[in-house]
Amino acid sequence: MDSFFKVKRPQEVYQIIDAFEALGKETVSTAHAVGRVLSGDLTSPEDLPGFARSTMDGYAVRSKDTYGASESLPALLEASGEVFMGQCPRDAVGPGRAVRISTGGMLPEGADAVVMIEYCHFLDESTLEVSRSVSPLENVIEPGDDFRKGAGVLAGGHALRPQDVGLLAGLGLSELPVYRKPVVALISTGDEIVPVDVLPGPGRVRDINRYTLDAFCRRAGAEPVYAGLCPDDFEPLKDMVEHAMETADTVWISGGSSVGTRDLTLKVFDTLPDFELLVHGISISPGKPTIIGRCGGRPIVGLPGHVASALVVADVFLSRLLDRLSGRRHTGPWRRHEVTATIGRNVESTNGREDYVRVRLVEGPDGLVAEPVFGKSGLISILVASHGLVRVDMNTEGLYEGQQVRVWIPGA
């Protein structure tokens, strides 16, 4: 019963994870910054735009010259010249004058608005009939309308999207301050595990976990490094973990499915200098036998051996850990990719435990149906056949066929 009391609720584990600090900072070329996380607030180094620009094709005018203009009583202006793209206008716009301008063109001195070409007609070579009035600054953006010099542009902790990268490049920032990508050392253990390029002898299986977790890290923007495959022996595993801790930001051990492997992992962790055990078991299924500790400020994780359990723990907890290490701020409840569906059949669940049920999504006549994908414990095909996870709350005893559920599609 001792271990029962040690098992932590998911919310407690989230708090423990959130206490880890973001990694160090580095500078990255703006061209390669998409997906990276800003390590500090950015302010605009200059006014954007840097000059008054037209937002339409038309004629640059003094707005008051058009006041009262209408189709029945157009204003007559004298048109001459043109603003060339990318050039400083040669002539100022005097009273009663108009100069041709294109979208993005620089507003000439004297002008304070642009009349759209649709409302302009030539009466003769130089007399322009304007059939609509414009207000001051109409169809014009002024210097600093996007950002004034010194104004806040994006905050630290923001993960850069294509438009953010474009804007920052537009402000002339060719390099950006970002957090380092977490380096995750992956160790596989278990006497029965062989490398994937080896034909497993009787009783042996290939190292599925390593490849699954490696791909998980890559997709999350982290940098997995393979620290090795270790038999269930104390000394070699201890050496491997110590060696991995020297360079990695976090170490994840997984692979063996036996209880022996799990016990060994904790025994090795316990011998590390400064090791502090934070989590020994989580009230979640699958994924209960998870170990999380801190060692020299860095998180160190022992994952359940079965890949289906390890992946639930990775999706639910380790993606949050990677966000934390890479400084990514959670921006809102919309970050998770979830869809609503009705559950295809009854699902039993144990009170006091958070269950994650793998489901396959099917389009039914009344919308999406989430069909639970069941099968014997230990099967891997279930992972491949399913599209997402349904969380069954701690305080519910299960789901009823036809009930509406939220299906989470991790990483999509």
Added chain:
Amino acid sequence: MDSFFKVKRPQEVYQIIDAFEALGKETVSTAHAVGRVLSGDLTSPEDLPGFARSTMDGYAVRSKDTYGASESLPALLEASGEVFMGQCPRDAVGPGRAVRISTGGMLPEGADAVVMIEYCHFLDESTLEVSRSVSPLENVIEPGDDFRKGAGVLAGGHALRPQDVGLLAGLGLSELPVYRKPVVALISTGDEIVPVDVLPGPGRVRDINRYTLDAFCRRAGAEPVYAGLCPDDFEPLKDMVEHAMETADTVWISGGSSVGTRDLTLKVFDTLPDFELLVHGISISPGKPTIIGRCGGRPIVGLPGHVASALVVADVFLSRLLDRLSGRRHTGPWRRHEVTATIGRNVESTNGREDYVRVRLVEGPDGLVAEPVFGKSGLISILVASHGLVRVDMNTEGLYEGQQVRVWIPGA
């Protein structure tokens, strides 16, 4: 009015995009395959698992020796030996015998089930009391239970997730057949555009579109190449496009905001050998002045000059084009990351046109609120301030404050 009739509805544009074929195939190391798209159906090269495995810690037994066993009337078995992980069991399990086995251990000959350790107690050194009966194959997975040799595992067109990569590695596949990543040549045009590392003179702006589209391609798993920045002149642009077509799978031109640039783009396209104009304008806002053509079987695209318009076209149409070129099958309506929110204020829309409104998501007392982010045409800050897009259907005249909407978060 001629051009009005030429403008295509979004659905027509989707059909045109879907007619492009997937690119060629290549082989990629399984370790780097996450996110890649399988170019053919994969079948299992062997049985998985390759041997009967225990899914529990316990004792391997002949199930019939346990029939009728209960707490009040346990079965008594003679226990000896142990199955070591990763090894072939040394002894067979004879009648009335039991052998210790761990999760993942290989089932010994003679045994057909595993009794969980919880139901086993030793009476003396070798006599095991089993307080629960097991059926044949209970707590055991048999060879091929995941996949039989020759059975279908994953279909061509599937984008590989971490669990898929893990499973395929587990089947011994160290390389996988995938479609090539699309190589996208990006050309920026416009006399007013300067490279981002240049201080723009009066009337000039930095090349925001190139960086935005480059990041867009990277995030979508494509390979952007920068084909150059071109002034609004026919010959140099023609040379640049022809040169880009030699190596890229698709060419996207963007940058200039003036009508002159757009006209020039089409004029250059028209001179290309085998050029076929497929789309000249789309009934979508923003993004109407989009050109899509085919040239030597490859798509060639002229994007609106303003980055906000170009990005809507990229999100709505070009992500689909990249999916198409990279062979990715649309797997269902759940692929898009969307959330439900109420719209924060009225939004007008023009009938007969599909509108995309940028919104900022805010957590309100009754759930998410989508606040439209408006501003003068030509502003870039709107793109950065918003979280997602709300589509206003062709057949609606707008949205009413408080109405429920779906907010699409592209690429999230």
